[in-house]
Amino acid sequence: MEVVLGIDIGTSGVRIAAVNRDLSLAGMSTAPIIAPLQDGGRIMQDPAIWWEATSAALRGLDLPGLDVKAIAVDGTSGTILPIDGNGTPMGLASMYNDVAEAAQLAIVAAAAPRETAALGATSPLARAMPMRGEAVRVIHQADWIIGQLSGRYDVTDENNALKSGYDPIARHWPDWIANTGFDTRLFPSVVPAGTRAATIRAEIAAQFGLPADTAIVAGTTDGCAAFLASGAAEPGDGVTSLGTTLTIKLLSSSPVFAPDFGIYSHRIGDQWLAGGASNTGGAAIGKFFNNADLARLTPLLDPDHPTGLDYYPLPKPGERFPVNDPDFQPRLLPRPADDRIFFQAILEGISRIEADAYAKLAELGASPLASIRTAGGGAANAAWTRMRRRALGVPVKDSLSEHAAVGTARLAWRGIGHAN
Numbered sequence: 001m002e003v004v005l006g007i008d009i010g011t012s013g014v015r016i017a018a019v020n021r022d023l024s025l026a027g028m029s030t031a032p033i034i035a036p037l038q039d040g041g042r043i044m045q046d047p048a049i050w051w052e053a054t055s056a057a058l059r060g061l062d063l064p065g066l067d068v069k070a071i072a073v074d075g076t077s078g079t080i081l082p083i084d085g086n087g088t089p090m091g092l093a094s095m096y097n098d099v100a101e102a103a104q105l106a107i108v109a110a111a112a113p114r115e116t117a118a119l120g121a122t123s124p125l126a127r128a129m130p131m132r133g134e135a136v137r138v139i140h141q142a143d144w145i146i147g148q149l150s151g152r153y154d155v156t157d158e159n160n161a162l163k164s165g166y167d168p169i170a171r172h173w174p175d176w177i178a179n180t181g182f183d184t185r186l187f188p189s190v191v192p193a194g195t196r197a198a199t200i201r202a203e204i205a206a207q208f209g210l211p212a213d214t215a216i217v218a219g220t221t222d223g224c225a226a227f228l229a230s231g232a233a234e235p236g237d238g239v240t241s242l243g244t245t246l247t248i249k250l251l252s253s254s255p256v257f258a259p260d261f262g263i264y265s266h267r268i269g270d271q272w273l274a275g276g277a278s279n280t281g282g283a284a285i286g287k288f289f290n291n292a293d294l295a296r297l298t299p300l301l302d303p304d305h306p307t308g309l310d311y312y313p314l315p316k317p318g319e320r321f322p323v324n325d326p327d328f329q330p331r332l333l334p335r336p337a338d339d340r341i342f343f344q345a346i347l348e349g350i351s352r353i354e355a356d357a358y359a360k361l362a363e364l365g366a367s368p369l370a371s372i373r374t375a376g377g378g379a380a381n382a383a384w385t386r387m388r389r390r391a392l393g394v395p396v397k398d399s400l401s402e403h404a405a406v407g408t409a410r411l412a413w414r415g416i417g418h419a420n
Contacts, residue, residue, distance in 0.1 A: 001026060002067045004416070006409030007054060008225060009075040009141055011036075014053040017405035018066055021413065023231070023420055025406065029060035036095050043099075044092035047081050050141065051148050058208045070215040071149060071200070072412035074404055075141030077221035078124045078163045082135030083144070087153040090134045093141065100126035111179035115257040117264040118165035125165045129182055138186050140164070142219050150198035150216040156188040157195070157218040159266045166190055168267040169255065193220045193268055194414035217415030219408050223249075224266050224273055226375065228407030231400030233420075235271060236370025239399075240354055240388075242378025244282045248357050249275035252366040261321045263364070269414075274366050276321035280353050282377065284313035284330070285346055293339070300340045301383035303390070307341050309334075311349030322353065322360035347384045351391040358392065373399045 003018040003026045011033070018027035031053040036045045081093035104126035112118055118125040128138045139153060140160040147153035158168050164187060167174045173184035191197060200214040219225070227249045230239045234251065241247040255265035256274040265272040289297070312319075312331035319328035331349075336342050358369040371394050378384055389396050400406065413420050 001065060002069055003027075004070040004072070004409050004412035005061075005068055006225070006405040006407065006412055007057075007071060007073045007145065007219075008222065008403065008405035008408055009050055009054070009073065009145060010222060010404070011076060014050070014057045015403060015405045016057045016061060017403055017409050018061060018068070019406055019409035019413075021418060021420075023400060023406070023410065025401070026066060027062050028403070028405070029057045031056035031060065037092065039092060043095040043097055045095055047089045047093050047141075047144055050145060054145060054148070055208075063209050068210050068214050070196070070217050070412040070416045072194070072217040072219040072408045072415060073142045073145045073149075074219045074222050074225035074408040075145065075160065077160065077223055078122060079141040080124050080128055080131070080138055080164070081141070081144060082131040083137050083139060083153055085136045087144070087147045087151070089144075091131070094124075094127045097122055098127060101130070104129045107180050111176050112165070113176065114259045115264070116165055117163045119259070124163050125177065125180065125182065128164065128186070129180065132182060132186055135186060137188065139188050142221075143188055146197065146216055146218070149200055149204055151201045152198040152216075154188050155197045155218060156190055157193040157220055158190055159193050159220040159224045159268070161187070161190045162264065162266060168265070191218050193218055193224070194411040196415040215412075215416050217412045219411055220268070221266070222404050224268065225404035225407035227251075227273055228268070228410050229399070229401045229404055230373045230375065230407075231397075232373060234370070235367035237373070238358060238369050238371065239373045239375060242281065242374060242376040246278040246281040246350060246354060246357070247275065248277070248354065248361075249273055250358065250361050250366055250369065252361075254365050254367065256361060256364045256366045258364050260324050261360070261364075263321070263361070272366075274361055276357060276361065278321050278353055278357060279315065279319050280313050280350050283315040284350070287315050288346070289339075289343060293343075297340050297343045298381060298383065301344050301347070303344075303383045303386040306348060307336075307345040309336075309345035309348070311345050312353065313346045313349045322357040348387055348391075351384070351388045354388060355391040355393075369394050371395050371397050373397050375399065375402060
């Protein structure tokens with residue numbers, strides 16, 4: 001059976017999915033990762049831990065009977081590390097949520113255009129600046145795993161490169177980076193996600209029982225991989241994550257860069273993945289109801305009879321998208337005496353915010369929403385899904401998979417010429 005492997009390097013572990021041509025799952029293996037090390041207020045990690053977990057997950061796959069054609073890797077967006085000319089780490093990796101020093105942040109802010117994804121407290125570019133004296137190259141987490149597999153440490157994909165300052169429209173490292181004092185030659189060369197980059201090293205193939213001609217394909221970030229895992233493939237396909245916050249992602253034929261709303265776009269082939277996040281979501285619900293309350297009230301919801309209450313649920317003042325206002329006030333009055341009505345009104349309010357968010361993306365230039373898939377804890381609430389379908393006005397589709405590794409496997413198939 002011909003399969004590809006998608007390797008997802010997550011924050012708590014590595015997951016590997018073996019996926020058929022029809023994107024069905026032929027096997028899966030996981031291995032844990034030790035928590036990041038706090039080093040003097042920084043959030044750092046030994047890259048060796050990633051490879052140990054990847055190796056353990058590879059050993060855990062049931063490979064007999066599977067003909068592995070290609071491997072692609074996704075990693076946490078913004079995790080970087082310095083390496084020498086042989087790919088050996090020159091120190092700990094700076095994790096995706098590691099905060100850069102104020103001096104480096106100021107230098108990047110002075111040089112960078114507002115539309116770049118390299119701005120912000122966790123800017124990978126700002127965190128890379130102190131590494132330049134010790135490193136032959138500064139690469140991303142997924143790049144290093146690709147290097148371990150192939151021996152090639154000088155290539156990255158357009159998605160992992162984005163937050164380091166890469167320009168996905170012009171498709172090169174931009175000239176403004178030189179104004180920070182950082183030499184972009186320290187960064188890897190960039191190829192589109194889903195590009196065949198190398199062939200597996202002979203010793204790695206022998207170690208894990210993989211074919212000697214297994215292709216190594218440039219992957220993506222964990223967030224993009226999760227989107228691809230949903231099965232979304234056409235402009236207008238949206239994926240909403242109903243978690244602590246409300247996160248939306250939309251496949252678009254045109255990019256959107258709106259720094260006021262925290263929106264930037266990843267390039268995936270000839271399409272663009274735009275997204276944003278609202279502060280509404282599970283945290284707003286949890287302010288009023290515990291898990292026992294939700295279990296009691298959910299069966300009582302009546303989505304065919306809206307409450308008529310115009311709520312904007314937030315856990316505290318401040319909103320970022322689809323409204324950008326740090327002082328934006330929650331709207332949760334009047335509160336009915338019946339908790340069932342109050343709960344339903346909160347869900348209706350979140351549904352309207354979701355619809356407004358997709359409409360805002362279209363207003364900013366993205367493709368109009370045409371279908372929706374759902375991830376996160378709220379996906380299982382059938383009554384809420386009916387409220388959302390009414391608010392969004394588009395079909396609600398089932399997701400292909402909830403595992404980012406499956407999305408990365410889609411890129412592995414693309415890398416060897418099988419679009420999906």
